[in-house]
Amino acid sequence: MAARPLIIWRGHGTDQAxxxxxxxxxxxxxxxxxxxxxxSLGIAAARLPGGGFTxxxxxxxxxxxxxxAVAPITTNWSRQSLPAGAPRTEDRPALATYGxxxxxxxxxxxxxxxxxxxxxxxxxQQPACDGKASSTHGPAxxxxxxxxxxxxxxxxxxxxxxxxxxxxxxxxxEPLPGPGGSTHGPAxxTTQQGTALMVWKGSGGDDRLWKSSxxxxxxxxxxxxxxxxxxxxxxxxxxxxxxxxxxxxxxxxRLFWSRDLRSQHEVAPGYTSANTPAITYxxxxxx
Numbered sequence: 541m542a543a544r545p546l547i548i549w550r551g552h553g554t555d556q557a558x559x560x561x562x563x564x565x566x567x568x569x570x571x572x573x574x575x576x577x578x579x580s581l582g583i584a585a586a587r588l589p590g591g592g593f594t595x596x597x598x599x600x601x602x603x604x605x606x607x608x609a610v611a612p613i614t615t616n617w618s619r620q621s622l623p624a625g626a627p628r629t630e631d632r633p634a635l636a637t638y639g640x641x642x643x644x645x646x647x648x649x650x651x652x653x654x655x656x657x658x659x660x661x662x663x664x665q666q667p668a669c670d671g672k673a674s675s676t677h678g679p680a681x682x683x684x685x686x687x688x689x690x691x692x693x694x695x696x697x698x699x700x701x702x703x704x705x706x707x708x709x710x711x712x713x714e715p716l717p718g719p720g721g722s723t724h725g726p727a728x729x730t731t732q733q734g735t736a737l738m739v740w741k742g743s744g745g746d747d748r749l750w751k752s753s754x755x756x757x758x759x760x761x762x763x764x765x766x767x768x769x770x771x772x773x774x775x776x777x778x779x780x781x782x783x784x785x786x787x788x789x790x791x792x793x794r795l796f797w798s799r800d801l802r803s804q805h806e807v808a809p810g811y812t813s814a815n816t817p818a819i820t821y822x823x824x825x826x827x
Contacts, residue, residue: 542823543779545797546614547807548595549817550579552793556600558583561811562614562822568808574609577620582632582678582771582816589640593820596623596633596644604628604649614822624662629678631725632816636681638689639709645679645691653696655679659689659709669705669712675725677772682728682736690736690754692718692726700743702726704754719752719762724772724816729782739765739775739784739801747789749773751801765801771816778821785819787812 545563550556556578559571578600585595592612599605606627607620627633628649636643641660645668648654655673656665668691673679679693684706692704702718718726721743730736736754741747751765765784767773773786785797785807793812796804797819 543821545776545778545783545785545819546585546593546822547785547795547797547817547819548583548585549787549795549811549813550581550583550597550815552812552814556580558595558597559811560595560611560614560617561808568811571808571811572615572617574617575619577607577609577617579607579632579815582774583818584633584635584644584678585776585818585820586635586642587637587820587823588642589637591823593822594635594642595818596635598629598632604630606633606644606646623658625658625665627656627665631676631678634679634681634691634725636683636689636728638681638683639687643681643683643689645681647675647678655691655693657681657691657707659707668707669715672712672715673703673705677725680726680728680738682730684736685730685733688734690728690730692728692738694722694725694740702738702740704738704759716757716759718759720750722772727773727775727784727816729775729777731777731782737775737782739773741769741772749784749786766798766804767796774817774819776819776821778819783819783821785817787815787817 558574579597629646633646645657653674655668674696700721722740726740770790795807
């Protein structure tokens with residue numbers, strides 16, 4: 541298989557360092573630590589259009605700036621840098637390859653619960669969905685492959701409902717209510733052109749993981765996926781399928797992954813995180 545899952549995560553407890561590991565020969569390889577980087581929350585990742593990948597995260601401790609790094613291969617991460625405009629957030633951002641660039645979306649800083657986005661690297665930040673999207677947590681992004689970008693988010697305040705909207709490069713659609721609800725932000729992956737899969741942790745005290753498909757502009761009824769988590773999961777298309785990764789329930793910092801959303805496996809002994817990890821893939825046909 542040319543495409544191999546690559547997971548990126550923040551440590552657990554007081555360990556705010558960022559690590560990455562790729563899957564090869566039946567298991568995940570030795571973890572590599574990003575140089576001089578750290579986060580108090582979760583990580584986002586996406587493929588770079590020209591090859592390699594990028595990651596984004598909120599800073600460590602009280603640093604609410606968003607930081608990014610790039611890597612042509614899994615063991616060669618650049619030093620962290622600030623994107624244009626130095627955006628700030630109180631949760632993990634979202635990344636998605638979008639056309640010939642990488643789009644990013646994030647929840648605002650401090651009391652600002654609006655979701656902001658840039659459709660291209662170094663573009664000016666703007667309010668997503670014409671200011672109608674707001675959340676207590678980080679959103680999710682996916683390139684639908686038909687010129688549209690799909691955004692999904694958990695609502696703001698005490699509202700745990702999920703919503704989505706699409707962006708055609710010029711105009712946002714109206715927010716579309718999604719199935720179910722969550723205490724945390726959802727995750728998205730494109731499955732084929734114009735369709736996507738969304739996964740999320742349940743609402744309230746429900747720590748089960750749920751899924752729904754986006755087809756013809758509508759969300760299917762929610763259905764149970766594998767796994768339980770105290771945070772939202774991450775998902776990405778890898779090869780011909782999708783791969784999901786998540787941390788365990790409250791008190792269980794282990795990382796788990798699934799290729800079919802029906803069976804789960806521990807990523808590797810000692811690979812632990814206090815928050816949502818990220819997943820993308822290594823394409824050996826392009827290395």
